[in-house]
Amino acid sequence: MQRDRLIAGGMMAAGLAVLGAFALTQMPSAAQAATDGPGPNLIVEVGGSTTGQIVIDLLPEVAPKHVEQITALAAEGAYDGVVFHRVIEGFMAQTGDVEFGKQGGNTQMAGMGGSSRPDLPAEFSDLSFERGVVGMARSQSPDSANSQFFIMFAPGEFLNGQYTVVGNVVSGMEVVDAIKKGDQAANGAVEDPDFMASVTVAE
Numbered sequence: 001m002q003r004d005r006l007i008a009g010g011m012m013a014a015g016l017a018v019l020g021a022f023a024l025t026q027m028p029s030a031a032q033a034a035t036d037g038p039g040p041n042l043i044v045e046v047g048g049s050t051t052g053q054i055v056i057d058l059l060p061e062v063a064p065k066h067v068e069q070i071t072a073l074a075a076e077g078a079y080d081g082v083v084f085h086r087v088i089e090g091f092m093a094q095t096g097d098v099e100f101g102k103q104g105g106n107t108q109m110a111g112m113g114g115s116s117r118p119d120l121p122a123e124f125s126d127l128s129f130e131r132g133v134v135g136m137a138r139s140q141s142p143d144s145a146n147s148q149f150f151i152m153f154a155p156g157e158f159l160n161g162q163y164t165v166v167g168n169v170v171s172g173m174e175v176v177d178a179i180k181k182g183d184q185a186a187n188g189a190v191e192d193p194d195f196m197a198s199v200t201v202a203e
Helices: 009-021 064-076 173-178
Strands: 041-047 052-058 086-088 092-095 133-136 149-152 165-171 195-202
Touching (some): 041 064, 052 064, 052 173, 064 165
Antiparallel strands (some): 041 195, 052 165, 086 092, 092 149, 133 165
16 A cells, blocks of 8 residues: 655654744745755756756765665656655755656646655654755654655754755755745645756766
8 A cells, every 4th residue: 555755754744833833924034055965966967847957966975775766767768757746835845756746747646656666664864854864754664765755945853863864955945946836725736837847966
């Protein structure tokens, strides 16, 4: 049975309750000045109502198995055309469902799938979920992340130690901010969502 891979289950519900009094009352600060480390970098070209490029510095020293999976999927072209299916104002933008999230197809199940590759064991760290941090979505099981990831609009410390951090946005945070938002009453589901037109890896 497919499981919704989100920032999620009970944690998502609790997190959104916290957000009501926290992140949603705060305007995002200026794009965080994350430094571009040794990489690799994930280059995301966004299409739809928002266009532009997002550069994510991946952190193989923090989450080697997750970074290996992300870069392999990008190299295969698996992320090309995948929508931002869940986008919550003041919280995060989620994408990466290569199974059910292809733009132009039936995306009603987007968020429920992964990829043909196996799920990953958790690689939790002491890194904090700050604005611009990229984490892996999962179901209730800590070891269920696969292909979906999310980018933080604002700090979400309640996620710390619960989800695997895989990178930081080092360029294009203004593009992230502009991604089409979803209906908060529908857990951020987006009608006619923006999408990742292409995703490549630069070493």
